[in-house]
Amino acid sequence: MTTIPMRAELSVPAALSGKRVLLTGATGFLAKVVLEKLIRTVPDLEGVILLIRGGEQNGEQIGARERFRRQIATSSIFDALRAERGAWLERFFDEQVECVTGEVTETHFGLGTERFLALAARTGLVINAAASVNFREPLDQALAINTLSLFHLTALARAARAPLVQVSTCYVNGYRQGDMREEVVHPAGRTPIPRGADGHYEVEALAQRLQRKIERVRSRVQDPRRLEQALTALGIREANRHGWNDTYTFTKWMGEQAAMRGMQGRSLTILRPSIIESTLRAPAPGWLEGVKVADAVILAYARGRTSFFPARPSGIIDVIPADLVANAILLAAAEATEGPAQGPNPHRIYQCCSGSSNPILVGDLIRLLQAEAKRNWQQYDKLFHKEPRHDFRVVGNIRFRLAMAGVALGALAWSGLRRLVGQPGETPAMEKLRTTRLLAITFSFYAQPRYRFHNGRLLALARRVKLPEREQYPVDAALIDWEDYLCRVHMAGLNRYALKRKEARAAQPVPDLAQAQAALPQAEAAR
Ligand SMILES: NC(=O)c1ccc[n+]([C@@H]2O[C@H](COP(=O)([O-])OP(=O)(O)OC[C@H]3O[C@@H](n4cnc5c(N)ncnc54)[C@H](OP(=O)(O)O)[C@@H]3O)[C@@H](O)[C@H]2O)c1
Numbered sequence: 001m002t003t004i005p006m007r008a009e010l011s012v013p014a015a016l017s018g019k020r021v022l023l024t025g026a027t028g029f030l031a032k033v034v035l036e037k038l039i040r041t042v043p044d045l046e047g048v049i050l051l052i053r054g055g056e057q058n059g060e061q062i063g064a065r066e067r068f069r070r071q072i073a074t075s076s077i078f079d080a081l082r083a084e085r086g087a088w089l090e091r092f093f094d095e096q097v098e099c100v101t102g103e104v105t106e107t108h109f110g111l112g113t114e115r116f117l118a119l120a121a122r123t124g125l126v127i128n129a130a131a132s133v134n135f136r137e138p139l140d141q142a143l144a145i146n147t148l149s150l151f152h153l154t155a156l157a158r159a160a161r162a163p164l165v166q167v168s169t170c171y172v173n174g175y176r177q178g179d180m181r182e183e184v185v186h187p188a189g190r191t192p193i194p195r196g197a198d199g200h201y202e203v204e205a206l207a208q209r210l211q212r213k214i215e216r217v218r219s220r221v222q223d224p225r226r227l228e229q230a231l232t233a234l235g236i237r238e239a240n241r242h243g244w245n246d247t248y249t250f251t252k253w254m255g256e257q258a259a260m261r262g263m264q265g266r267s268l269t270i271l272r273p274s275i276i277e278s279t280l281r282a283p284a285p286g287w288l289e290g291v292k293v294a295d296a297v298i299l300a301y302a303r304g305r306t307s308f309f310p311a312r313p314s315g316i317i318d319v320i321p322a323d324l325v326a327n328a329i330l331l332a333a334a335e336a337t338e339g340p341a342q343g344p345n346p347h348r349i350y351q352c353c354s355g356s357s358n359p360i361l362v363g364d365l366i367r368l369l370q371a372e373a374k375r376n377w378q379q380y381d382k383l384f385h386k387e388p389r390h391d392f393r394v395v396g397n398i399r400f401r402l403a404m405a406g407v408a409l410g411a412l413a414w415s416g417l418r419r420l421v422g423q424p425g426e427t428p429a430m431e432k433l434r435t436t437r438l439l440a441i442t443f444s445f446y447a448q449p450r451y452r453f454h455n456g457r458l459l460a461l462a463r464r465v466k467l468p469e470r471e472q473y474p475v476d477a478a479l480i481d482w483e484d485y486l487c488r489v490h491m492a493g494l495n496r497y498a499l500k501r502k503e504a505r506a507a508q509p510v511p512d513l514a515q516a517q518a519a520l521p522q523a524e525a526a527r
Contacts, residue, residue: 010464012473015334017044020122022156024104025129026050027067029289030167030276032077033326034127036283039092040081041330041472047096049123051109051130054101064099076497080283098122104130105144107152120159125333128153129167131255135246135442138228139235140214146251147207147258154262163267163336164259165329170274170318170351170453172253174244177450182272182349182457184260185253189243198264203257210238245445260347267340269332273325274318274353274453275446278493280485282323286493293446294319295494297439298369302383305435307390310400311447313363318355318453320477321485327473328352331461350461353453354477362447365486366394372487380491382499397448404437 021038025031038045050072052064062070073093081089100119102109108116132145150166157164173180176188187193187201194202217234221227235247244250256270277295278288291299294317300306332350341348354360370392377384395403455477462475 007464009466010331010334010461011466011469012330012334013042013044013469015337016042016125016330018046019124019337020046020049021125021127021333022049022051022119022123022162023127023129024051024153025131025167027052027071028129029292030273030322030325031127031129032072032075032289033279033287033322034129034329035072036077036081037323037326037330039089040283045096046124047098049098049100049119051100051102051104053103064101068093068097068099075289077283077287077289104128104149104152108155109152116156117159120156120162123156123160123162125162125165125337126153126157126160127165127167127329127333129329131167131252133248135248136232136236137247137251138231139210139238139247139251140231142235142247142251143207143210143214143254146248147203147254150255150258151262154259157263157268158266163269163333163339164263165269165271165332165336166256166259167329168256168270168272169249169252170272170353171245171249171446172256172272173451173453174249174253176243178452180351180451180453182351182454184349185256187243187253189241191241193242200261201257203254203261206254207258213238246442263347265340265346267336267338269336269348269350271325271329271332272349272351272353272453273328274320274351274355276322276325277319278321278490278497279323280321280480280489285489286496288322288493288497291494291498293443294365295498297443297447298494299383299499300435300439301392302373302377302380302388303385304389305432306392306439307432308393308395308400308403308436309447310397310440310444311362311366311394312396312449313361313366313394315362315447315449316355316359316452317362317365317447317449318353319360319365320352320354321480324475324477324479325352328458328475331458331465331473331475335461335464348457350458351453351455352458352475353455354480355452356454356456357459358477358480358482359452360482362449363394364482366392368483368486369491372491376491380495383491383495394447397444400440400444404433 016038023031023035026035035048035050038048050064050068052067054064055062055067057070078089100109100111102111109119111119128150130145130149132142134142154164156162170180172185174185174188176185193206196202213234214231217230218227221230232247235250239245239247239250242250244253259268259270275293277292278286297306297309328350332348335348340346373384373388377387458475462470462473465473
């Protein structure tokens with residue numbers, strides 16, 4: 001076992017004082033929590049640079065500053081800060097937040113060499129939280145944002161002589177089983193990934209091979225929808241044979257490797273959260289944006305669109321509140337300012353997770369959420385349109401497949417009968433079946449865990465934080481009372497923050513389902 005040397009006390013505000021932090025992904029969920037905490041708790045921050053890609057809204061092209069105004073500055077994440085120090089916050093946004101319109105997936109972010117170097121000269125620390133978190137993204141897009149962007153970000157960090165904190169995921173551990181430590185992941189796929197003389201995996205060569213395969217698919221398939229499906233299937237196939245369940249985790253692992261290669265001899269921290277859910281406490285309990293992994297299943301159940309799922313009740317499901325993750329990122333950022341890691345490991349790797357310090361089992365999580373749904377469904381008006389009528393049952397894989405086949409036969413027969421009497425063939429039962437199948441294809445790996453993530457190094461880092469500050473930057477999941485968090489904090493947060501307007505409800509599909517559905521025929525073929 002590796003011993004962790006005793007180091008001096010750490011203070012986040014002191015370490016980040018006078019720094020200009022470049023943050024990516026701020027239009028997304030996690031980076032907003034990071035941004036808010038950074039602004040709220042580091043009084044002497046020099047400023048923040050937000051690298052945001054240009055976008056389109058209602059047919060209008062908008063740049064980074066406008067996206068900041070519409071999607072970040074107005075976010076409810078700042079409600080508490082706005083109430084306490086509204087004028088100060090507005091001034092900070094105007095004077096200390098710089099928004100750069102750039103494509104993280106392009107060389108020099110598409111800015112040209114001169115502007116890129118000028119940006120590097122202003123950057124004191126880089127935190128990369130931009131990613132495609134769609135598990136079944138077409139391979140070309142996932143590769144660009146989750147892997148290739150790291151070549152450009154490490155070029156910036158090198159030019160800036162700045163540390164890089166790369167937000168990864170515990171699930172880069174892929175198909176490996178057992179205890180997952182805060183170490184470099186060696187893949188467990190049937191197709192080995194070659195390593196160079198320096199011990200690093202040959203990730204550039206792997207990316208080039210994947211790009212050649214992408215090009216071959218592109219030359220074969222012209223129809224845009226079918227091309228997207230084919231590239232999604234290619235991603236899953238490549239992920240599976242190299243040792244991962246999906247394209248997301250495969251390309252994120254490649255991103256870690258690209259970061260390690262690009263930051264040799266430099267300060268690099270890889271921070272791997274597990275499944276990030278709503279905030280535990282700060283800036284408000286239950287804050288979240290969008291409907292995340294487990295929530296897609298909760299939402300489908302709440303809408304009566306699914307009532308059973310393949311899962312392993314005795315497995316540890318690793319959920320972690322977003323504020324604990326944001327704190328971990330800031331602790332890692334503070335430590336990174338001390339320079340490259342010393343000792344045998346050239347880079348720092350931390351896991352921000354609950355599985356080792358306060359585990360919750362899949363079965364207990366489902367039992368708690370279901371009990372709350374039955375007891376208090378009326379309190380969650382945006383989540384539940386009516387009282388949930390069925391229990392949510394979990395079954396093993398084989399029983400799931402048998403049940404799906406049985407229900408499918410029944411639904412087909414029933415829809416045949418309806419057609420005979422002149423009614424539309426599609427029945428609610430068939431729709432439910434499709435939703436259940438899509439959810440299972442996308443998420444069942446995460447509900448059948450055979451691994452436990454460990455975070456001993458992160459907890460050791462947290463012990464370095466000065467005593468009065470420790471309260472402000474908690475990272476330890478031992479703090480969580482699961483019943484209170486899941487049943488009150490998270491359900492209320494999901495209802496309040498993730499599901500906003502009533503009109504949006506009817507049109508709102510279970511997130512990722514539309515995409516998963518589009519990719520279904522190939523995705524199934526790939527399994
Ligand atoms: N959510 C989780 O449960 C979870 C768990 C473990 C690790 N993580 C990691 O945490 C980080 C943040 O995740 P999140 O949940 O906050 O994701 P999110 O809400 O989906 O936000 C993703 C961010 O990445 C940006 N992005 C996506 N594709 C891009 C592209 N091609 N070019 C430039 N920017 C792009 C998005 O910008 P646009 O607005 O321009 O699309 C957005 O700002 C990611 O690194 C993810 O891998 C997340």
